[in-house]
Amino acid sequence: MKHIVANLVTAALAEHPELASAAADLAIETTVERTRDASHGDFASNIAMRLAKAARRNPRDIAGDIVAAVGSNEQIEKVEIAGPGFINFYLSPSAFHAELRAVLDQGQAYGRQARKDAPKILLEFVSANPTGPLHVGHGRLAAYGATVGNLLEAAGYPVHREYYVNDAGRQMDILGASVWLRWLEASGIEIPFPEAGYRGDYIQDIAAEIDVSGLELPKQGDVLDGLPVQETKEDAEPYVDALIAKAKSLHGDDGFEQVRQQSLESIRAGIEDDLAKFGVTFDKWYSEQSLTTSGRIDDALAVLEERGMLYKKDGATWFPAMKFGDEKDRVVVRENGIRTYFASDIAYHFDKRERGFDHLIDILGADHHGYTARVRAGLEAMGYKGDDLEVELVQFVSLFRDGSKIPMTTRGGQFVTLRQLCAEVGNDAARFYYVMRSNDQHLDFDLDVATSQSNDNPVFYIQYAHARITRVFRKAVELDLPLDKKNGLANLGQLLTPQEKSLMSAMSRYPEIIELAARNRAPQTLVHYLRDLVADFHSSYNADKVLGDDAGLRDARLTLYAAVKIVVANGLAILGVSAPEEM
């Protein structure tokens, strides 16, 4: 709807070339805003004030010229100049009626923009290491990423969703060793479990389910033979490394690989399952191991080499990240010949661009903010723009129950899993609460509120509006007063109460909200909007009876509610929250 006013302003400016040229580098869309206050009309433009300096004229005079040039228009009721030079636009009822009709005509497509060809966006999110089940912190990454993906798609962008599986490196060896030890343990062979190993119960489960055919059960003495002791904290890392080496020597690299691969695949599949149940799916699960087998790391390193972006020092190969604004240079190949995680990381982002994605969005936990500079540096060194990579950081989550914080440590395996959370509060509440706050705001997730079936709970508040409208339509049929849509559309002029006007206005904002929320990667904008929209609905519902005797008014109100229902359902769908017919 905003474009109506923006177009009028553009047209008016065209009649004043000196103003138009001053405004040339201004996006008129951004000078037109919804008003905060109904007494200022429906839309306001601050363009006169923005142009005042360049045009060397009084803003109110400029506004006067623009208003005169706007003239009269059937979609505009009146235009006023207010305050220091605001131009306030009051839209005519017919403009709102036309928008209401658009909602009904477009249905699920309302608020969605036509598909654009570019930029092609690669959205990477969650990407938790496959060393254990997802916890509530990952849940926020999942909910946020999925919703941002939905918003971007609604805004018309092609979005490819990807999960980067860190299935290479030492952590995977530690995982394999942990499972291996639990297998031995279950077979009666007791070996001191490493402090640095994975201690969660799920490790035992994996040990019990994996295929160990072809692996010969070792003797306890052979395992213990030559193993260092684990007494102090400093012993932890050498001890676990010795265990990995021992497993490899007893079963061969292939034998250990058998345990390791099954372990990580079991966990990865569990993660995929948890996410799918949470309504979060990916187009691709991108394996870090595959970067090595496909030669992509070699390719990326070769590109850097060619461009003179590598140097040797202390036996290692370095990337001069400082040249590109990073704090320090980074090692890509260690002294021992093994590539660093950073090498895979730049190779992965290189590959993303090489696959034809124009804009890369990484959604990361707030503790990863240090990576942005170095990965951007890598992209730049390989000939791409650092700005091609956008990083959205998501702050941490604290769970509260009975008013106090639930302690969580990832190391000790003391954490609430995403699965447990969903079981307790349900998917709808979880998805909603995760994106209710700005991603750069620390999130306090109150389990008591999320589970309460009361007016404290904003999820139910919004869902209830949807159910309530559904109910009214059912009731209308029961009373033999079904909606006559044609009659409703013909009588929209009867929607005159302040509540109805406010509701129509709020509804017409929806496409602008989607656009804004997508641009800012800000799902909370949509959450707050839906709450406001639904508040207007409840208010209207409470003030005036719908199923009255006047058929024209009744059908008009039902028509309005039908449209509101569509908008609420569309908004909830983007959030990944269900729109129930009944509650």
Add this chain to the structure above:
RNA sequence: GCGCCCGUAGCUCAGUUGGAUAGAGCACCAGAUUCCUAAUUUGGGGGCCACAGGUUCGAAUCCUGUCGGGCGCGCCA
């Protein structure tokens, strides 16, 4: 020490990228249903937008500094 994020009502948080008198929920106080779902609604009190400067027609928003909180700063992943 350096870097990133945050600081707005008693609590939890929005604030349309610089706009008009700073908003919402919860909590607190007082009302509304012979009627479509009261999981609803109407009204009220409550603020040095952490603090101090600066930029300009205009600042919660941008810049600088200070204070306070969170998180990073490996040839770990």
